[in-house]
Amino acid sequence: MERKVFDQKYRKRLEKLSTTNLSDALDKVGIRGAVLGVRPLFGRPKVVGQAVTIKITAAGMEKSKHHLGIEAIAVAEEGDLIVIDNHGDINNNCWGEILSCAAKTKGVSGVIIDGAARDVDECEDFEFPVFARGVVPITARGRVMQEDFNCLIRLGDVQVRPGDVLVGDINGIVVIPPEKMDEVLDAAEIIMEKEEAMKKDILSGLDILEVDKKYNYEQMLEK
Amino acid sequence: MTLKKPGPEIVKKFEAFSTTAISDALDTLGIAGGCHGISPVVSGVKMVGTAYTVRYIATGATKGTVGDYIDDVSPGDVIVLDNTGRTDCTVWGDILTVMSGIKGISGTVIDGVCRDVPIILEERYPVFSRGKFMMTGKDRVMVEAVQVVVSIGKVQVRPGDILIGDDSGVVVVPQEMADRVLEVVRTIDEAENSIVKAVRGGLSLKEAREKFGYHMLQRKRD
Numbered sequence: 001m002e003r004k005v006f007d008q009k010y011r012k013r014l015e016k017l018s019t020t021n022l023s024d025a026l027d028k029v030g031i032r033g034a035v036l037g038v039r040p041l042f043g044r045p046k047v048v049g050q051a052v053t054i055k056i057t058a059a060g061m062e063k064s065k066h067h068l069g070i071e072a073i074a075v076a077e078e079g080d081l082i083v084i085d086n087h088g089d090i091n092n093n094c095w096g097e098i099l100s101c102a103a104k105t106k107g108v109s110g111v112i113i114d115g116a117a118r119d120v121d122e123c124e125d126f127e128f129p130v131f132a133r134g135v136v137p138i139t140a141r142g143r144v145m146q147e148d149f150n151c152l153i154r155l156g157d158v159q160v161r162p163g164d165v166l167v168g169d170i171n172g173i174v175v176i177p178p179e180k181m182d183e184v185l186d187a188a189e190i191i192m193e194k195e196e197a198m199k200k201d202i203l204s205g206l207d208i209l210e211v212d213k214k215y216n217y218e219q220m221l222e223k
Numbered sequence: 224m225t226l227k228k229p230g231p232e233i234v235k236k237f238e239a240f241s242t243t244a245i246s247d248a249l250d251t252l253g254i255a256g257g258c259h260g261i262s263p264v265v266s267g268v269k270m271v272g273t274a275y276t277v278r279y280i281a282t283g284a285t286k287g288t289v290g291d292y293i294d295d296v297s298p299g300d301v302i303v304l305d306n307t308g309r310t311d312c313t314v315w316g317d318i319l320t321v322m323s324g325i326k327g328i329s330g331t332v333i334d335g336v337c338r339d340v341p342i343i344l345e346e347r348y349p350v351f352s353r354g355k356f357m358m359t360g361k362d363r364v365m366v367e368a369v370q371v372v373v374s375i376g377k378v379q380v381r382p383g384d385i386l387i388g389d390d391s392g393v394v395v396v397p398q399e400m401a402d403r404v405l406e407v408v409r410t411i412d413e414a415e416n417s418i419v420k421a422v423r424g425g426l427s428l429k430e431a432r433e434k435f436g437y438h439m440l441q442r443k444r445d
Contacts, residue, residue: 159283160283
C-alpha cells in the first residue's frame with residue numbers, strides 16, 4: 001500500500017483505536033496479529049505505521065555488510081515504523097541513541113523490537129518511542145549482526161512483511177495485513193463503539209449485569 | 224573470501240575428540256562455538272559433519288512449506304535447522320529421520336524441537352535440539368532459505384562449517400579454522416590424558432594439573 005493512500009485512508013481511523021480493540025477485531029476476522037510482551041520502554045506512546053523490517057542473526061566469521069539498522073532508516077518514509085526481529089533475545093542490543101536520532105529526524109514513528117534496546121534515556125529525550133522486551137547496556141558489535149532488511153520477519157508469534165501495518169500502545173502491538181485493513185477496521189470500530197456505549201450506561205447507573213446482557217458482551221467476537 | 228567445504232579427510236579427524244576438548248580449543252583461539260541450550264535426543268551417539276543449513280520463518284499472509292530440502296543434502300553432511308529457538312512447533316520427525324539414515328547423513332541440529340522421538344531413538348540417529356514436542360511445524364513455519372548463514376544457540380553457522388556433537392552438546396568449528404583447531408585440540412587432549420594418567424599413578428590433582436598446565440589450557444593465546 002502506498003504511504004500516501006495509507007495516511008489518507010487509514011492513519012486517522014487507526015489512531016483512534018486501541019491495540020485491544022484491534023486485537024479483538026483480528027480475532028473476529030480470524031487473523032493471528034497480536035504480539036505479546038513487546039511493550040513501550042518509557043511513557044505511554046501510541047504508534048501507527050507501515051513496517052520497515054530488519055532481521056538479526058548471530059555474529060561470527062561471516063561479517064555483516066552494513067551497520068545494523070542504517071539501511072532501514074535510509075529507506076524509511078515519514079510515519080513508518082522500524083520493526084526488528086531478534087527472536088526475543090533479551091541479552092543483546094539492537095537499537096540505541098544514534099539510530100533513534102537518525103530515525104526521529106526522518107520522521108519515523110518509532111521502533112518495535114522482538115529483543116532488547118539500549119540508550120533508552122536518550123531515546124526518551126528524543127521523544128522517539130521504543131517498544132521492546134528489555135534493556136541492556138552492551139553493544140551489538142561482535143555479538144549480533146543484521147542479516148537482512150525489508151524482508152519477511154517474525155515478531156512474537158506473528159509474521160511481518162515490509163509494508164504490513166503495526167499499531168503499538170501500552171498494551172502491546174498488533175500487526176494488520178493491508179489486504180485485510182477494511183475488514184479489521186470496520187470490526188474494531190464496532191467493538192469500540194459498543195464498549196463506549198457500555199461505559200456510558202455503567203456511568204449513568206445501569207447495573208453491570210444488565211449492561212452485560214444488553215450488549216451480549218461474551219458473544220461479541222462470534223462470527 | 225570464498226570458502227571451500229572441508230573434505231571428509233579433515234572432518235573425520237574431529238571424530239577423535241570430545242566436544243569438551245574442541246570447545247576449549249575454540250576458547251583458546253577466541254572463537255564462539257558452543258551451541259548453548261542444544262542437547263542430544265539420543266545419548267551415546269557421536270556426530271561429525273559439514274553443515275547443510277535451513278532457515279525457517281513464521282507463516283502468515285505469506286504461505287510456504289516445511290520443504291523437501293533433504294534431497295539436496297550430501298552423505299556426511301549435518302542438517303542444521305534454524306527455527307529461531309521455537310519450542311512450540313517441530314521441524315523434524317520420523318520420515319526425515321528414516322530418510323537421513325538411508326542417505327548416510329551424519330545428524331541433525333535444531334535451534335528448535337523435534338517429534339517422533341521413539342523412531343529417532345530406535346534408529347539411534349543423532350539429533351540435537353532444544354527439546355521434544357509433538358505439534359507439527361506445517362502451517363506454523365516454512366522454509367525461508369537453504370544454504371544461508373544461520374544461528375544455532377547464538378552461534379553463527381555457515382554452509383560447510385564443521386559440527387561436532389556428543390552427549391555434552393554441539394560445537395561449531397568455522398571451516399577455515401579447521402586445521403588450526405585440530406592443532407590446538409590435540410595439545411589439550413594430550414594434556415588432559417596425561418593428567419588422568421598422572422593421578423591414576425598417585426600424583427595429587429594439584430600436582431598433576433600444575434605439571435600439565437590445566438588451568439591455562441583454554442586461556443586465549445595471542
